[in-house]
Amino acid sequence: MSADHLLIALGITALSLALVVYLIIRFIRRGLSSKYQRPTKSTKEMTPWNALNAGEDPSL
Numbered sequence: 001m002s003a004d005h006l007l008i009a010l011g012i013t014a015l016s017l018a019l020v021v022y023l024i025i026r027f028i029r030r031g032l033s034s035k036y037q038r039p040t041k042s043t044k045e046m047t048p049w050n051a052l053n054a055g056e057d058p059s060l
Contacts, residue, residue, distance in 0.1 A: 048058035 046054070046056075051058035
């Protein structure tokens with residue numbers, strides 16, 4: 001392996017490592033997204049129809 005190939009491989013490895021570290025730090029700082037979590041409603045406002053929409057069993 002020539003010095004040029006070694007330098008290119010080292011550069012690609014360094015860029016890949018930098019990208020992985022950046023993504024890990026970004027996800028840690030941001031935390032888990034609550035975008036896909038269902039909002040909780042109080043039982044006072046919950047009608048059987050709303051309970052079905054929220055994915056809960058209204059017969060309980």
